[in-house]
Amino acid sequence: MSHSTNTNDLVERLRARGQRVTSQRLVILRALRRHGGHATVDEIHRAVLRDLPGTSTPTVYATLDLLVELGLARKLDVGVGASRYDGRTEPHQHMVCRRCGRIEDLDVELDVEALVRAADATGFQARDTELVISGVCAACAAKG
Amino acid sequence: MSHSTNTNDLVERLRARGQRVTSQRLVILRALRRHGGHATVDEIHRAVLRDLPGTSTPTVYATLDLLVELGLARKLDVGVGASRYDGRTEPHQHMVCRRCGRIEDLDVELDVEALVRAADATGFQARDTELVISGVCAACAAKG
DNA sequence: ATTGGTGCAAATCCTTTGCAATAGC
DNA sequence: GCTATTGCAAAGGATTTGCACCAAT
Numbered sequence: 262m263s264h265s266t267n268t269n270d271l272v273e274r275l276r277a278r279g280q281r282v283t284s285q286r287l288v289i290l291r292a293l294r295r296h297g298g299h300a301t302v303d304e305i306h307r308a309v310l311r312d313l314p315g316t317s318t319p320t321v322y323a324t325l326d327l328l329v330e331l332g333l334a335r336k337l338d339v340g341v342g343a344s345r346y347d348g349r350t351e352p353h354q355h356m357v358c359r360r361c362g363r364i365e366d367l368d369v370e371l372d373v374e375a376l377v378r379a380a381d382a383t384g385f386q387a388r389d390t391e392l393v394i395s396g397v398c399a400a401c402a403a404k405g
Numbered sequence: 406m407s408h409s410t411n412t413n414d415l416v417e418r419l420r421a422r423g424q425r426v427t428s429q430r431l432v433i434l435r436a437l438r439r440h441g442g443h444a445t446v447d448e449i450h451r452a453v454l455r456d457l458p459g460t461s462t463p464t465v466y467a468t469l470d471l472l473v474e475l476g477l478a479r480k481l482d483v484g485v486g487a488s489r490y491d492g493r494t495e496p497h498q499h500m501v502c503r504r505c506g507r508i509e510d511l512d513v514e515l516d517v518e519a520l521v522r523a524a525d526a527t528g529f530q531a532r533d534t535e536l537v538i539s540g541v542c543a544a545c546a547a548k549g
Numbered sequence: 550a551t552t553g554g555t556g557c558a559a560a561t562c563c564t565t566t567g568c569a570a571t572a573g574c
Numbered sequence: 575g576c577t578a579t580t581g582c583a584a585a586g587g588a589t590t591t592g593c594a595c596c597a598a599t
Contacts (some may be wrong), residue, residue, distance in 0.1 A: 270499045315459050317580065319565070320580055320581075322563095338480035356524055356529050359498040367529075369519065372516070379556095383509070384546075385509065385543060386541045387521075388540040388541070389538070390537070391536070391539070394521075394531050395535070396531040397514070397529070397532070398528075399528030424553080424599050425552095425553060427598070429555075446588080457555075459553085462556090464555055488589090
């Protein structure tokens, strides 16, 4: 069974927090998962409008941030253009091309343990870690 | 001798690339170094105006990006508020507080080798890595 | 003398806010 | 019915652009 359209996890988490299950929230999560990776708010918005015409920009922003808080999405800020949202929640890293802005996944283990321990030692309570490798993607390197 | 006001490295790198040594560039680098850590463009701009009145916003933006390209600064995007620039170029990581937005340094070794090798294997040419740990800082945790 | 850098003003882009209307509980 | 969510329009803030002028080479 595909994970893409199953929104039970969202429903459960909303109920657990006493928040409402709205069609916008369900549709936005599905759009994020259908996109696959690193969607901008605008891309999600356009996709959502097909299923739920009239959905507003502020709702998409608020909902994507809510999904992050619920642990169903990750927010990605690579310093070029708009923020991006990633429906993949398993640990993985990102590579961003300085020339074209393209973002790719990188599946490498990262010793988060040591980092979190070092952070804790300073009194900081670590919740999440985000690693971004910047450089030049294969396509742009080929162009010179 | 303090490193803060010595801009020989900038002069050398500009000459090497055939770019001009301007007072704006020197003053902006000094302001960045004097600030110490994680300055916003606006903070740098205000500091620069004291030494060089009339300096424009676009110049500060362009120059900070140039410093990054020259390897004399790092750009930090933590997804909340404006971009930040860091004059510390030695490898170190960053912690950002989700509540107050405060950014702190974390001096932990990170096995960049393995990451760069994995990136290279995909055809991506890695240039730099940036790790951000998000969570709650000691001060905000104390407030509950 | 050339032309890369700069200042100015304005535009653009991304994101958030205020408030009335709506829909989930 | 109560109140969290939503839609709309507008504001806000960060960053970039176009162009004329200036200053480093």
